[in-house]
Amino acid sequence: MHSLGILLSGRGSNFVAIADSIDAGRIVGARIAVVISNKADAPGIATARERGLHAVVIPSKGRSREQHDREVVDALKQHNVDLICLAGYMRLLSPWFVQQFTRQILNIHPSLLPAFPGLEAQEQAFAYGVKVSGCTVHFVDEELDHGPIIVQRTIPVLDVDDEHTLRARILEQEHIAYTEAINIVLQGNFQIAGRRFKKK
Ligand code: GAR
Numbered sequence: 001m002h003s004l005g006i007l008l009s010g011r012g013s014n015f016v017a018i019a020d021s022i023d024a025g026r027i028v029g030a031r032i033a034v035v036i037s038n039k040a041d042a043p044g045i046a047t048a049r050e051r052g053l054h055a056v057v058i059p060s061k062g063r064s065r066e067q068h069d070r071e072v073v074d075a076l077k078q079h080n081v082d083l084i085c086l087a088g089y090m091r092l093l094s095p096w097f098v099q100q101f102t103r104q105i106l107n108i109h110p111s112l113l114p115a116f117p118g119l120e121a122q123e124q125a126f127a128y129g130v131k132v133s134g135c136t137v138h139f140v141d142e143e144l145d146h147g148p149i150i151v152q153r154t155i156p157v158l159d160v161d162d163e164h165t166l167r168a169r170i171l172e173q174e175h176i177a178y179t180e181a182i183n184i185v186l187q188g189n190f191q192i193a194g195r196r197f198k199k200k
Contacts, residue, residue, distance in 0.1 A: 002186050003033035005081035007072070007089040012044020014087035014108055017175035018182065019051060026179050030186055033079040036072055038091055054079065060091060069097040076101075083185065085178070086140065090119075095142045103192070105140035106185065108178050110170045112136060112152055117145035122167040131157050133166065135174045137181035139197075148197045150190075151181040 006015045015035060021027040035048035038060035048055035056075050060068045068091075076084060077100075086107040098105065111121035113136040116128070125133045134154035141147035153173040157166060184190060189200045 002030040005076045005084045006035045008044040008087045009090040021179040153177045
């Protein structure tokens, strides 16, 4: 049985999608061992508590990145986590953090990377005028929104779209993509050559 650790900072809809997939048997052989937020008022942490999961707040405010990351890593190790899913965790992990969990940290980003990394990716894509957008699940490395890509899902940007409708339709795809990526990674049938992630 794999133990997942979820890190989030806000709403937590990707966390809920993962939890629902586990409950419905769409993700097998995994449980959520702990949900950690750097923000006490993150709605996602309240949801985790309602679902009876271990929910831990480790505030980032007023702490150095090193000190905060150390506390988060300690909590993940205490819960024997072997796969970490960043689900709207709006903090860059320190290189030390990433090195503690080689190829064991996933992130979801609401654009087709390498286009539009960073904040407000959907708005960036909309303002740029792209005709196709989507989301990316990738391994986390030491750079922002950067590691090897596991899954991407695309959607057309429609003439009738605005920032809100585009954001909503990307989010639907995020929820599907994260489950798909977690299953692929947990099955372990993959290889990574350079940046290229391939199923064996
Ligand atoms: C999601 O759209 C996720 O892709 C994005 O934050 C949102 C969190 O929503 N993450 C990033 O932009 C990371 N660079 P959620 O809290 O409902 O899962």
